[in-house]
Amino acid sequence: MATLYYEKDVDRSVLEGKTIAIIGYGSQGHAQAQNLRDSGFSVIIGVRPGKSWEQAERDGFAVYTPDEAAARADVIQLLLPDEKQPEVYRTQIEPHLTAGKALFFSHGFNIHFGQIVPPKDVDVVMVAPKSPGHLVRRVFTEGFGVPALLAVHQDATGQAKALGLAYASGIGSTRAGVIETTFREETETDLFGEQVVLCGGVTALIQAGFETLVEAGYQPEIAYFECLHELKLIVDLMYEGGLANMRHSISDTAEFGDYLIGKRIINDEVRREMKKVLAEIQDGTFARTWILENQTGRPFMNARRRQEAEHPIEQVGARLRALMAWQKKREDVPVGR
Numbered sequence: 197m198a199t200l201y202y203e204k205d206v207d208r209s210v211l212e213g214k215t216i217a218i219i220g221y222g223s224q225g226h227a228q229a230q231n232l233r234d235s236g237f238s239v240i241i242g243v244r245p246g247k248s249w250e251q252a253e254r255d256g257f258a259v260y261t262p263d264e265a266a267a268r269a270d271v272i273q274l275l276l277p278d279e280k281q282p283e284v285y286r287t288q289i290e291p292h293l294t295a296g297k298a299l300f301f302s303h304g305f306n307i308h309f310g311q312i313v314p315p316k317d318v319d320v321v322m323v324a325p326k327s328p329g330h331l332v333r334r335v336f337t338e339g340f341g342v343p344a345l346l347a348v349h350q351d352a353t354g355q356a357k358a359l360g361l362a363y364a365s366g367i368g369s370t371r372a373g374v375i376e377t378t379f380r381e382e383t384e385t386d387l388f389g390e391q392v393v394l395c396g397g398v399t400a401l402i403q404a405g406f407e408t409l410v411e412a413g414y415q416p417e418i419a420y421f422e423c424l425h426e427l428k429l430i431v432d433l434m435y436e437g438g439l440a441n442m443r444h445s446i447s448d449t450a451e452f453g454d455y456l457i458g459k460r461i462i463n464d465e466v467r468r469e470m471k472k473v474l475a476e477i478q479d480g481t482f483a484r485t486w487i488l489e490n491q492t493g494r495p496f497m498n499a500r501r502r503q504e505a506e507h508p509i510e511q512v513g514a515r516l517r518a519l520m521a522w523q524k525k526r527e528d529v530p531v532g533r
């Protein structure tokens with residue numbers, strides 16, 4: 197059984213009087229910074245001059261370069277893209293990591309795969325929200341929190357776990373539950389989840405379903421509603437009450453089809469592939485591919501972004517969403533780059 201922490205397990209005093217530098221003001225950065233500030237903690241932002249800097253200033257934060265922020269802070273949370281972290285860490289953070297400071301992460305990639313090796317006399321902690329950043333903020337402002345994972349890689353001060361719990365409480369996660377883990381477990385499960393189920397698996401399933409219907413001559417608009425739009429409504433039911441809750445709400449015809457066909461789609465071949473993907477995450481193959489992709493200017497990523505933007509499901513979806521008045525009102529999750 198997992199060890200879970202809630203509000204009652206938190207001693208917020210360990211973070212009081214300390215300065216937290218959030219390095220990066222993107223998806224996780226803006227959300228964690230604003231939640232921590234609303235929770236009463238002292239937060240500064242470290243980014244390079246540009247769009248994020250201006251946004252963080254508009255949001256009322258004191259903004260510095262990563263270098264200056266790291267010098268001023270006791271707790272430094274690295275919320276830059278994973279592939280940018282090693283260089284910024286080496287040149288701007290590490291020189292200010294004096295004994296007793298704490299270095300925080302929200303994903304274990306760079307520690308687990310040895311791209312960042314902090315000095316032994318600092319705490320190294322991970323608080324990893326199990327949520328996209330914009331929802332870390334939205335759910336907090338609604339009075340709740342998203343679940344998170346907590347791991348301690350180094351406990352130089354004897355307070356690393358307490359600090360992590362106070363931080364998790366500050367972003368709202370101890371309202372939902374914080375699970376204790378290791379950098380290794382978080383890294384491997386997070387990469388597996390996003391590649392196989394949450395992002396890679398779901399988008400490939402949606403596109404394959406859409407393409408099958410359209411190629412068979414059905415209207416793309418109907419294929420879009422069936423394979424993409426309604427997925428959110430189905431997932432909402434699972435989120436609220438598990439698979440059974442969703443199956444309770446759908447028709448018996450749909451439930452019968454679910455049992456009869458689901459395992460023909462996600463069949464033994466797919467499961468064998470899932471195991472191969474997991475092995476490639478565990479043995480560092482994926483990490484090496486991602487690091488090399490970045491070192492060579494992201495040729496694969498750039499091509500795939502272009503191809504995906506041109507997919508008919510995106511064209512038809514944009515047209516249909518524009519006709520749904522409530523879809524236009526959400527401005528907290530920006531679309532496009």
Ligand SMILES: NC(=O)C1=CN([C@@H]2O[C@H](COP(=O)(O)OP(=O)(O)OC[C@H]3O[C@@H](n4cnc5c(N)ncnc54)[C@H](OP(=O)(O)O)[C@@H]3O)[C@@H](O)[C@H]2O)C=CC1
Pocket residue numbers: 219220221222223224225242243244245246247248249262274275276277278280284302303324325326327328329330
């Ligand atoms: N996205 C998510 O929901 C989740 C992310 N995580 C983890 O959180 C961490 C942050 O990810 P995420 O929030 O997606 O990151 P983002 O891609 O949203 O981070 C972008 C931010 O980093 C800044 N930045 C980029 N390069 C540099 C640089 N060289 N120097 C200074 N600032 C820079 C950008 O500034 P500028 O505007 O100047 O470009 C911007 O503020 C990662 O470890 C990720 O794995 C964990 C759980 C979920």
Ligand SMILES: CC[C@](O)(C(C)=O)C(=O)O
Pocket residue numbers: 325326327328329386389390394395
């Ligand atoms: C599912 C993708 C994620 O792992 C996340 C939002 O949790 C990420 O890296 O963005």
Ligand SMILES: [Mg+2]
Pocket residue numbers: 325326327386390
């Ligand atoms: Mg994740």
Ligand SMILES: [Mg+2]
Pocket residue numbers: 303386387390
């Ligand atoms: Mg991830």
